[in-house]
Amino acid sequence: MVDLRARSAAVVSVAPRPVRRRGRFTPLFFLAPYLVLFCLFVVVPAIFGGWISLHEWDYLLPGKPFTGLDNYLALFDPDSRVSGDFWTSMKATGIFTVASVPPLVILPLGVALLLNRRFRGRTFFRAVFFMPFVLGVAVISVMWRILLDPNIGFVNHLLGANIPWTTDLPWAWISLVGITVWWTLGFNAVIYLAGLQDIPAELYDAAGVDGANRWQRFVHVTLPGLRPVALFVTTTTILASANMFGQSFLITKGAPGVETRTTIMYIAQEGLRDYRMGSAAAMSYVLTLVLVAVSVINFRLFRSRS
Amino acid sequence: MAVSSSHNLTRRGLLALGAGAGSALLLSACGGGGGPAGPAGPSKAASAAPTTYTGPKVDLAFWNGFTGGDGPFMKKLVERFNGEHPNIKVTMNVYQWADYYAKVPAAVTAGQGPDVGIMHVDSVPTNAARQVIVPLDDLAASLSLTESDFSPPVWKAGVYRNARYAIPLDVHPLGMFYNKAVVAEAGLDPDKPPRTGADYLAALEELKKAGIQGHWATPFPFTGTFQFGSLLHQFGGTLFSADAATATFAQEPGVKALSWLVDLITKGYSPKNVGQDADLIALKNGKAAYNWNGIWTINTLNEAEGLEWGVAPLPVIGDQPAAWAGSHQFVVFKQRARDDDKLAAAKVFINWISQHSIEWAKGGQVPARKTIREGAEFKALEHQSVIGSQIDHLYFLPPVPGIPDASAQIDTAVNQAILLKKEPAAALGEAAAKADKILEQNRKKYGA
CATH class of the missing domain: 3.40.190.10 (Periplasmic binding protein-like II)
Structure with a gap:
């Protein structure tokens, strides 16, 4: 860092001033289009959402009474209309995230390692693993709901069993996690694959010269080389799992009762079906804070290993 | 190291913000505007003849959620209506019901709402209170529609705070x-x-x-x-x-x-x-x-x-x-600027479809209108008329x-x-x- 500064100071003293001045705004020009979109569609709505969460807000009603922190306090008041349902939905999201992230981080790595080897039909298999990901959530959900129907589904027919895949616990979670892993595994595998191809071959050669066996090469070369990629995969997978909505909405409808109704599904009902947007915005912010905390821990964990 | 850490910081900030903003965006996307204020609703148009429209040519946007087997039946009816009414052109747009109920209020707020639509009877009072739809008392009056033309629970279900907001099309x-x-x-x-x-x-x-x-x-x-x-x-x-x-x-x-x-x-x-x-x-x-x-x-x-x-x-x-x-009911949406010609044409359209709802019944519905429900043509629809025989024993949610x-x-x-x-x-x-x-x-x- 000191080096860098010293060098840039040297550059300043050599380069003519006008050139440097012109260059100073170049990064901003490149950033501007994204920055405008980011402000318009992320920063402004985020602030506006915070403002909404302090009101009883229905955009079509003339009165939008300011209620201060009432929407937040209601979430922590066991007697309120929302707190029971909200925390049940947070629990559902938590269960789904905890159950789905490990397989979605580990299995794609295995798939990527296999697909990174040279063998006939490699491109074909790469396509096969990625293919489910291009299907929409409605397509995969309706398809699996029919396949997994407890009484007339094909899966139970094959097993000769009567497993309540979509209507009882823990089966509904097993179905939701399994379907999601099958559906999105290919995406993470492709990211890992790109990461694997970025690890310089010389490192493996050097490790080989040092007498490392295959397992040692994996632990000491492949895994450290994948750390930035693994951090990305873990973070995006946690956020994607915490935002799960479509699968529950279509496959279980939240059944049994509201046990598999995720937070996003509940927020959507509260805000968009029942038009209680202030309360829904407050829930979004609580969920956001939890996700921020989880992301921070995640980043710390990955960094402390370096 | 410093470079990479500040890079991480930005990305972390981005991710965190993105997570929150995603949900906030979802909610505020429907925000903006307080809804067109002020009283609305056809009143002058009531003087126009209810069954014919003689004004200049108008276009009517007609939105509904008939995405299933019922869609083609309504489309055919609309085409017939357009054929018989050279100075009214009805354009029908179909959405999934769930999308429809989210989209219509936003469209009305933006001043881009359709003219005529269909709503389920349970949704009528909510949309009346949120000023998405306008009262239709004078429409009912000018068409001389009363409770006895329908069945009492179906007819009463379209009333919110002593004003009628919906004209029944069918019961299902x-x-x-x-x-x-x-x-x-x-x-x-x-x-x-x-x-x-x-x-x-x-x-x-x-x-x-x-x-x-x-x-x-x-x-x-x-x-x-x-x-x-x-x-x-x-x-x-x-x-x-x-x-x-x-x-x-x-x-x-x-x-x-x-x-x-x-x-x-x-x-x-x-x-x-x-x-x-x-x-x-x-x-x-x-x-x-x-x-x-x-x-x-x-x-x-x-x-x-x-x-x-x-x-x-x-x-x-x-x-x-x-x-x-359930019951599908006709509603008229609030507009930024009142157009009496459109209101008059909408009235003609609603009345015409209601009178021809036997065609609609063929798509698997019971017509709300009594004369049609009791007509020979409906009785000939074997399955529909059996289900329709329950008309006096149906229940609806309080409006x-x-x-x-x-x-x-x-x-x-x-x-x-x-x-x-x-x-x-x-x-x-x-x-x-x-x-x-x-x-x-x-x-x-x-x-x-």
Whole structure:
């Protein structure tokens, strides 16, 4: 860092001033289009959402009474209309995230390692693993709901069993996690694959010269080389799992009762079906804070290993 | 190192912000604008002749959610209307109902709303309170439409705060569909469907002896909640008090109704864990004998080749006949600037479709209009007229804004009880307590 500064100071003293001045705004020009979109569609709505969460807000009603922190306090008041349902939905999201992230981080790595080897039909298999990901959530959900129907589904027919895949616990979670892993595994595998191809071959050669066996090469070369990629995969997978909505909405409808109704599904009902947007915005912010905390821990964990 | 750490910081910030903003965006995307204020509603246009339109050529945007087998029937009617009315051009747009109810208020707020639309009767008061639709009293008056032209509950359901906001197009009740081959297999007469609770249970017992689970009890709103509501009304109850002040579905009739459905499972007349739509698929596959489903099922079963099926009114399990029904109703949307020509043309359009709703009935509906329902042409529609015979025994939710939020709690109770997770009384009690809180908040919110 000191080096860098010293060098840039040297550059300043050599380069003519006008050139440097012109260059100073170049990064901003490149950033501007994204920055405008980011402000318009992320920063402004985020602030506006915070403002909404302090009101009883229905955009079509003339009165939008300011209620201060009432929407937040209601979430922590066991007697309120929302707190029971909200925390049940947070629990559902938590269960789904905890159950789905490990397989979605580990299995794609295995798939990527296999697909990174040279063998006939490699491109074909790469396509096969990625293919489910291009299907929409409605397509995969309706398809699996029919396949997994407890009484007339094909899966139970094959097993000769009567497993309540979509209507009882823990089966509904097993179905939701399994379907999601099958559906999105290919995406993470492709990211890992790109990461694997970025690890310089010389490192493996050097490790080989040092007498490392295959397992040692994996632990000491492949895994450290994948750390930035693994951090990305873990973070995006946690956020994607915490935002799960479509699968529950279509496959279980939240059944049994509201046990598999995720937070996003509940927020959507509260805000968009029942038009209680202030309360829904407050829930979004609580969920956001939890996700921020989880992301921070995640980043710390990955960094402390370096 | 410094470079990479600041890079991480930015990315972390981005991710965190993105997570929150994503949900905030979802909510605020519908924000903006306070809705066109001020009174609206046709008043001058009432003087125009109700059945003809002689003004300059106008375009009417007509939105609805007829995405199923009903869509083509409405499209044909609209085309015929356009053919017969050279100075009115109606353009029909179809959305999924869920999208439609989210889109229309936003479009109206933005001043881009359609002119005419269809709404389910349960949604009318909410949209009236949110000023998405305008009162139609003068339209009804100028067309001389009164309660006696329809059926009292259907007609009354379109009134909010002493003003009429909707003109009924149809009703779509629950009926008892049955698989004739399956019934015959158990030695029952396929032309004499059971009419009473005792008959029904006797038939289910015969079916059970033949190894058939006759009535698959579904835990999902379509149509588990509708079956529950029908039974509750048969046992003399109501879902809510008449003024919608409190939820009454957890009282004795409700407990009886839900227990009856749960007993279907414990007595072996229904499998456990019936999935979404599995009850209807089982009827088609010959695994079930009876399915209480909406009149729209006529289309589905007609498409099933080689299936011998029949339909009857719901058997009277309780003390009196009763059946759930929905109703499609015409509404007129609020505009930024009033256009009397469009209002006059809309009136002609609504009246014309209503008068020709026999064509609509062919798509699997019961016309709301009495003259058509009692006409020979409707009586000739075998299945529709059987289901339509229940017209005097249908129930609707009380017309207060936000009532769908409260009645959604029933879905949870029915689901928990039929999946054998909770006793019917306990499930209903919890749902009713929550519904009461919702009703109370709605009164505050909508200022009732």
